[in-house]
Amino acid sequence: MTKVDFGAKFDSCLRYVQLSKINLKGNSKVTALSFCLDDESWRVLEKDVQSLLQQGLTDRTKMIRVLWRSTPSEWNIMDGFSEFGSSPLIVGVMLSLLEKSYRLVDIGPNPENRDEAIKFRKFWGEKAELRRFKDGAIAESTVWETETWERHTIIKRIADYVLTKHLLLQQEDLTHVVDQLDFCLLVGGQDPVSSSGALLEAFDTLAKQLRLLDDVPLKISTVQPLDSAFRHTSVFPPEPHPLAYEKSSQRLPNFAATCVRSLEVMIQLEGSGNWPLDPVAMEKTKSAFLLRIGESLEDRGMFVTASEDEVNVLTSGYSFLLKIFHERGLVVQKQAGDSNIQSAPSEDKELFFRSQHSSMINGLHGIYQAYGPVVRLAKRWISAHLFSSFISEEAVELVVAYLFLRPFPFHAPSSRVTGFLRFLRLLSSFDWTFSPMIVDINNDFNLKDEKEINENFMLSRRSYEQNPHDIEPAMFLATSYDKSSEAWTKQSPSKLVLKRIASYAKSSAELLTNLIIHGQSGQYTWECLFRTPLSNYDAVILLHKEKLCRPHHVLFPAEIPNGKLVIQGKPSNDFHPCMPLSKSVVRSLHDTRDKLLVNFDPTAYFLRDLKCAFPMTFKLWHDSIGGDAIGLTWESSKKRGRDEDDEAMPDPTSILKEVGDVGKGLVRSVHLLKAPKLE
Structure with missing residues (x-):
């Protein structure tokens, strides 16, 4: 018989270990039975627990499975009956529609129905209350007040309450995953998703203002948000900034963040035949339009920071980065700016990809409410293990979308923990080398489309026989807007990096499964899922946490690795993540706004400088969401393009000293763990 995979099948799992504390003596059906009968006592307990949970959770669930194994799976007959009943009670809960599962109020019987009302009050005890509803009806009810971002815990609260009340269990002995x-x-004990409503209102205000502009040569026809915060998949969506409001009457706190993340917004102008054909001239024309739009918005009271490269608009507490999309640019190609001259999509093509992707993911989130939280956990895991350099957030969103669209043999996940477990398993078990991952969000594909995708995939695998490690894209993600996987994974991750990601995912999936079924034990805790071993790198750069733009996003401060200390650095006095806003400091709101650093991230600029200074020397592994450690792995001599006759690679210690000099003021220390291999 196949063992039930509780962790992956059910949306939440409840575990109770101290079964000896359950009061079975009051149940004559239980005490009259022995372990040797077919209808054993633990089966009666299973039925009682299931009955209680079904009565308490009502239509919030599709299925409840209660399992109490009479003996541990490794039980030896020579141990006798002493081990009977020692295994934990496991309950698997499969949720119904989340609108039902996460509702705040359960409506019971009318008080005029005396018998039913008495039963209701007896079952719910102190939680039962008489309420008048908007339609004038009066009924018994239970209310589960909670913050919006905590509504996924309602099932847990109901189950815990029912079991502790009716089985006299102790709350601390119940573990509900x-x-x-x-x-x-x-962040600060709250989920920043709670401010998403204000963000959407701010965007609507900006979009309305943009469409009303009448002093721009071409009218603005379309305004579309592209940032992941608008599609509910950003790990930390930005919170309103006190200096990003139009009115100076806004009450200022004592401190505010120095750095503001700007959210990308795509603009389309009405049609015109006067656009230049030359790609450079087209980009210059776009810049001129953006500068004119910025001036117009500034005249309407918004704070604008503008340059030829970008225009940022600060309004309603947020910063928005404006981009213009033109269809003609889809056929224009530009060259990637590295030593390998490769064809890269034009900016318009990139905007097209992002526009299509944002629309599809928004639609998917509307169908599956658990999708957003699962993606956020997946992105946090990717970043925590320093894979931010190698896999884009759009690629992560598509992989998670795949497990919602093709959940077989399960149903689509309705909880974040289950969805995250399935993501880790999918990442580690999918046959990336010989199979394309086809993500058909809108059910658009027909046989012709699938044939085209498979042909593109086989074309990308032509070089496999010559060099199995030199295939791209290693992670082939096909969508309706990108059937050849050139949007998000064409250059990265490489096959070796993808293999490393899959290995980490497999290890994390095994740990998570064990945590769900058996709970924490010793050093294996929930936090371990997001701790990455720094010993797996050849060198490690530690950063001053207080010099990061968002130090409060750091999950675990990096521990000093075992290895040779190459260099230590003092923190710079030129940058601080917070600025004072007290009246004694702020004399002019405009001058204070000028000190805001829009889209500035010292870690990102440090990484950019390292890639420019050491293009083929090492790989950089970092956490883009909140990490104070950067991993380095030496590139092979073959990739550096050196043979035996070339001069030897410089001493790694001297290289790492230069690395420390590049990041002076930000770098806390640099540690050498392994020297480069000689080939």
Whole structure:
């Protein structure tokens, strides 16, 4: 018989270990039975627990499975009956529609129906209350007040309440796997998703203002948000900034963040035949339009920072980065700016990809409410293990979308923990070398489309026989807007990096499964899922946490690795993540706004400088969401293009000293763990 995969099949799992504390003596059906009968006592307990949970959760669930194994799976007959009943009670809960599962109020019988009302009050005890509803009806009810971002815990609260009340269990002995991973998504004890409503209102205000502009040569026809915060998949969506409001009457706190993340917004202008054909001239024309739009918005009271490269608009507490999309640019190609001259999509093609992707993911989130939280956990895991350089957030969103669209043999996940477990398993078990991952979000594909995708995939695998490690894209993600996987994974991750990601995912999936079924033990805790071993790198750069643009996003401060200390650095006095806003400091709101650093991230600029200074010397592994450690792995001599006759690679210690000099003021220390291999 196949063992039930509780962790992956059910949306939440409840575990109770101290079964000896359950009061079975009051149940004559239980005490009259022995372990040797077919209808054993633990089966009666299973039925009682299931009955209680079904009565308490009502239509919030599609299925409840209660399992109490009479003996541990490794039980030896020579141990006798002493081990009977020692295994934990496991409950698997499969949720119904989340509108039902996460509702705040359960409506009971009318008080005029005396018998039913008495039963209701007897079952719910102190939670039962008489309420008048908007339609004038009066009924018994239970209310589960909670913050919007905590509504996924309602099932846990109901189940815990029912079992502790009717089986006299202790709350601390119950473990309900629902919110154990929330710690990595919270800031100051709250989920920043709670401010998403204000963000959408701010965007609507900006979009309305843009469409009303009448002093721009061409009218603005379309305004579309592209940032992941608008599609509910950003790990930390930005919170309103006190200096990003139009009115100076806004009450200022004592401190505010120095750095503001700008959210990308795509603009389309009405049609015109006067656009230049030359790609450079087209980009210059776009810049001129953006500068004119910025001036117009500034005249309407918005704060604008503008240059030829970008225009940022600060309004309603947020910063928006404006981009213009033109269809003609889709056929224009530009060259990638590295030593390998490769064809890269034009900016318009990139905007097209992002526009299509954003629309599709928004639609998917409307169908599956658990999709957003699962993606956020997946992105946090990718970043925590320093893979941010190699896999884009759009690629992560598509992989998670695949497991929702093709959940077989399960149903689509309705909880973040289950979805995250399935993501890790999918990442580690999918046959990336010989199979394309086809993500058909809108059910658009026909046989012709699938044939085209498979042909593109086989074309990308032509070089496999000559060099199995030199295939691209290693992660082939096909969508309706990108059937050849050139949008998000064409250059990265490489096959070796993808193999490393899959290995980490497999290890994390095994740990998560064990945590769900058996709970924490010793050093294996929920936090371990997001701790990455720094010993797996050849060198490690530690950064001053207080010099990061968002130090509160750091999950675990990096520990000093074992290795040779190459260099230590002092923190710079030129940058601080917070600026004072007290009246004694702020004399002019405009001058204070000028000190805001829009889209500035010292870590990102440090990484860019390292890639320019050491293009083929090492790979950089970092956490783009909140990490104070950067991993380095030496590139092979073959990739550096050196043979035996070339001069030897410089001493790694001297290289790492130069690395420390590049990041002076930001770098806390640099550690050498392994010297480059000689080939």
